[in-house]
Amino acid sequence: MFMVGAVMLLVGAAVYVTRWPLSPYIYTVGAVMVAIAQIFSPLSSSTPVIRRLRRQQIFSALLLVVTGPLMIYTHGNDWIVTLSIATVLQLYTSWRIPQEINRSNEGI
Numbered sequence: 001m002f003m004v005g006a007v008m009l010l011v012g013a014a015v016y017v018t019r020w021p022l023s024p025y026i027y028t029v030g031a032v033m034v035a036i037a038q039i040f041s042p043l044s045s046s047t048p049v050i051r052r053l054r055r056q057q058i059f060s061a062l063l064l065v066v067t068g069p070l071m072i073y074t075h076g077n078d079w080i081v082t083l084s085i086a087t088v089l090q091l092y093t094s095w096r097i098p099q100e101i102n103r104s105n106e107g108i
Contacts, residue, residue, distance in 0.1 A: 005033025009064065013083065016071060028068030035061035045104050053093050053100065060089035 012027025038061045043054060063086035070079035 001033050002037035005030040005037060009034060012071075024068060024071035027071060028065070031061075031064040031068050035065050045101050047100065047104050050097060050100050050104070053097050056089055057093040057097070060086040060093065063089070 008026050008030025010030075012023045012025075012030055015023040016027065035058075039058055043050065063082050067079045067082045067086065070082060
């Protein structure tokens with residue numbers, strides 16, 4: 001579900017430039033799929049650092065969902081701000097969570 005949602009996110013955001021009327025809706029459905037996949041993914045470790053990173057990851061997934069209505073209702077470039085913040089947080093957490101899991105497994 002995550003991969004399908006991620007592809008829909010990418011297609012919806014990329015095609016938005018062409019002003020195709022359905023692109024924000026494709027993006028929004030993809031964002032909801034990504035958010036559901038990330039919210040319900042199991043947490044393999046319970047260290048405070050990993051819990052904090054997971055909260056950041058979930059927050060960024062919710063920002064991705066908020067970007068969809070901004071694309072639909074504002075018809076400007078305001079949605080780029082929330083998309084950029086969500087992207088930076090997603091990149092950071094996708095790099096740090098595996099690093100912290102490896103670090104906590106080495107400490108055991």
